Amino acid sequence: MPEFLSSIPDSPLTTFTILLLVILTIPPIFERIKLPGLVGLLFAGVVFGSDGLGLLDYKSESMSLLADIGKIYLMFVAGLEIDLEDFRKNKNRSLFFGFSTFFVPLVFGTALGLAFNMGLNASILIGSLLASHTLLGYPIVNRLGVAGNEAVVITIGATIFTDIGALLVLAICLSIYGGDFTLASLILQLSSLAIYCAIVLYGFDRAGKEYFRRTGDEESNQFLFVLLAVFLASVGAQLINVDQIVGAFLAGLAVNDVVGNGPVKEKIEFVGSTLFIPCFFVSIGLILKISDFATIFSQDLWLTLGIVITLFLSKFIASLIPKVLFGYSWDQCLTMWSLSLPQVAATLAATLAGVNAGVLSPSVFNGVIVMMLITSVSGPILTSKFARNLFQSEVDTNLIENSNSRSLQLSNNYQHSFINEQYRTVIVSIANPQTEKSLVEMACILAGNETGLVIPLSIVKAHVHMDEPELDFAFHNSNQLINRALQYSKQFSVSVKPIIRIDDDLAEGISRTAKENKGSLIVMGWSPTSTIQARLFGNLIDNVFWSSHCPVAVVKMLDEPTHLRKILVPVKKIDLKTLNAIALGCILAESNQGTITLLHVYDRHLSKNNIENFKNALHLGVQQIAPKTSVTIKTLRYSDPAEAIIHTAHKQNFDLVILRSIRRRTAGGLAVSDVTTEIIKSLTRSVIIFGEPH
Incomplete structure (x- = not known):
């Protein structure tokens, strides 16, 4: 085994290939055992990291680049998904919760540092490490469809406040430690931040609307424009000494109105959720080294426990305050708490800066690493548990x-x-003789009356050569299905127009036929997701749901x-x-x-x-x-x-x-x-x- 692993070439292409394999296979496995797929990506990072198989290196240029892009993409999509009307309506509550979830951990963390005799400057810096949070649970609330819930909206909005606040405290603490802090430098930092926010929020919005107006339906160029806006904002944030994730979040808010809910937004989210964001989660797992835990638990046990307990307690108290004041439910309160638990991006950057500057000790760094591990795993799990209740009951x-x-x-x-007018043209996909009768009858009922049209559709899978015997056999089966469909529809007073179509892809064939015939509804039979291929890539029903232009009714008839x-x-x-x-x-x-x-x-x-x-x-x-x-x-x-x-x-x-x-x-x-x-x-x-x- 070691010989085999050592024979694998160490190159960016190998790193990318391993990441694709991990992203494709690990999340479905963890979801099968009732754990979030994100936890599986963290686990994969540990397994493939330096303490495991050693196939991925967090410090490599390719891994570092993909991780940074994933981190930026995560915050950008979070800003892009916010309903601006709800955000504006709840901006005061977002600011309040941002202040709450920043100030409470700051006070608790400072008290913890003073209890361990670390000095006031270092203690305040420890408090700022606990004050920020990374939205690791955002893909979960997005998947569950509760990203628009008020508790989620104000938590996402609070992120920008906590991250900016934590990084400003870091800059002040480091300046005080180095003797460079002045009131003028603080005013300069705040002024540059205000100007930067105005440029991104208003400038990018105006530029985006004008570009989209001029380019019309050129979706590829519009997609590239949005990507350019994201990374320009991220680079601009670094120029004023603010973390790049702040710029990404602001860029998401800026282009929110521009992209709307159209195809460009779908492309952006698809690329992020399937590639870059998972790479970021794998990179977090690479940071977590199991070999350091023996030292942590033997020498720094009490400090580590203090950091972890202080974080969990202070974030809970910070979430409890808006619950009491705004009348939120416990599910909303606990969702806010779980979303604000993970400490990764800003926390890691601030901790490394503090250790390198000599303000923080290696013991604090070890404690923060354990805190990152615990919150990175527990945060998404808890979010999945509590946010599901929002979807069910709120x-x-x-x-x-x-x-x-x-x-x-x-x-x-x-x-x-x-x-009488809703479903004039109903496309009914027929493939299974056992369910064909119920599907055709259902389509005829939904088509309504003599003004309705039912199109029984049988798809023949295309071959490279049109004279293949398999193709003739498939046509014979399709003709039998069509003839039976005509018989089943005779008792209903609807028009029937059967179609046999040759297509490379079954789902696309159904969707294209519906579009070409101005279909108003697609009727399909239910088939459970049972194969490994279907679980990884989605089955026929999934793909028709995704690609269709009209409603789809999937029927399981008893x-x-x-x-x-x-x-x-x-x-x-x-x-x-x-x-x-x-x-x-x-x-x-x-x-x-x-x-x-x-x-x-x-x-x-x-x-x-x-x-x-x-x-x-x-x-x-x-x-x-x-x-x-x-x-x-x-x-x-x-x-x-x-x-x-x-x-x-x-x-x-x-x-x-x-x-x-x-x-x-x-x-x-x-x-x-x-x-x-x-x-x-x-x-x-x-x-x-x-x-x-x-």
């Missing part, structure tokens, strides 16, 4: 209070009969579509996509003379007044889209939404459950919420997973 109070006006605003879009009379639709919040999912259920209910029940699961933190407001607004919204359908609104207090939905479906004997899907691409395919996944596995009822384009 309801935005402002959304509830404004739901009446939102529903009234939607009425302009639904003045005509929504039920009974004939014409027998679906009792329909359950879980509702988390009121928006246009939720109403579209409800409308889908209303079409089926009206066609089968059935009923539809809307289930809203809430927890004990929601007041009775908010629940009534939510029900009233939901009722008004339903009236706009399906005034003739028998709809019942049911609210249920339950700690586990998945369990509540499963229990309700079985106890009240519903025929069908309609669930929403989240369209968000990750390195391992499409991210579907844990609630949806658990329901599909446990529910013994027909299910439709309904998803919409971005």
Whole structure:
């Protein structure tokens, strides 16, 4: 084994190849054992680092470059994902929490340093090390779909305050230690920072809007422009002696309005989440050397424990203050705490600077390394635990209070009969003879009446040579599927236009056919993600969800579509996509003379007044889209939404459950919420997973 490892060439290409292998394989394995994929990347860094296989070196130029890009990208995407309207609305709370999560650890850390007789200057510097934080858990809240929750928004906004504050304290402490500190130097630093922020936030925003206006649909050049803005801001931050991650975060805020939610943003996030950000997490694992722990626990045990305990306690107290003042739930409080726990980027930079300058001792450095290890692992795990509860149970109070006006605003879009006009052209993908009948019947019901068009679609996988016998055999099978589809559709009064298509990619073939025929809905059969290939790259359903221009209904049918009379639709919040999912259920209910029940699961933190407001607004919204359908609104207090939905479906004997899907691409395919996944596995009822384009 050592001989084999020594034979591997030491080159940037080898480093990059190993990183790609790690990013591709390790996160799915850790997610299978109920741990965040980010923890797997940290673990891989330790395994492949100097204390493990020794295949990756943190100090190498290639690794250092990829780690810096990943760190910058992480903060940039965090700024890019912020809803500026929510951010502006909560900017005072962001500043308050930033001050809280900076000042409390600063005081506690200073007290810790004084308790170990380190002197006031060194003690304040130790406090500043605990005051900053790195958003290691951000990809998790982003994946779970709670990045817009107020608790997450103000934590992200607080990051810029804590990092700038920590780095300013570092500069002051080092200047005092070296005898160079003056009031004039502090004023100069603050002035240059203010000018820099104005240039990035306003200058980049104006330049970006003008460039996008001039370039039109040139997405590649627009993508490069955004990347240039990010790295220009990061380099500019270094020029004024501020960490580059501050510049990246400001750049994300600056171009937020420019890129919107279009394809350029998708490209930016895809490149970051699949490549650069994972490289940063691997690099963190490379820093953590297990061989140093023996020395740490034998000589610096009490100082190390003091640093770790002080960090956890002070960050918790800092998160508890806004909970009490602003009335946040415990899940929100604990999410803020877990997001602000990890100490990596700014902390490591400040610690190394303090040790090199002689202000901090090697013992402090060892304690900080242990703190980095513990918080890097525990932070994402805790974030995954608590943020999932936000996704399951938190309801935005402002959304509830404004739901009446939102529903009234939607009425302009639904003045005509929504039920009859929503799905004029339905593409139904047929491949399995066992599920074909139910899929075609479902498509015919959703198409509505004689004005509707159903397109049974069979994809033949392309070959290099068109005279291959396999291709003829595939065409024969497709023709059989099409003939059966025509027979199944005869009992419905819809037009049918069958298509057999040759395509290299099944998902793209379905999406392209839908676009070419102006499809308004794609109907597919459910197939579980069971193979290793599907888990790594996503399956057919994932890829159609991701690429389609129109809504997709994935059907898992246990009974004939014409027998679906009792329909359950879980509702988390009121928006246009939720109403579209409800409308889908209303079409089926009206066609089968059935009923539809809307289930809203809430927890004990929601007041009775908010629940009534939510029900009233939901009722008004339903009236706009399906005034003739028998709809019942049911609210249920339950700690586990998945369990509540499963229990309700079985106890009240519903025929069908309609669930929403989240369209968000990750390195391992499409991210579907844990609630949806658990329901599909446990529910013994027909299910439709309904998803919409971005």
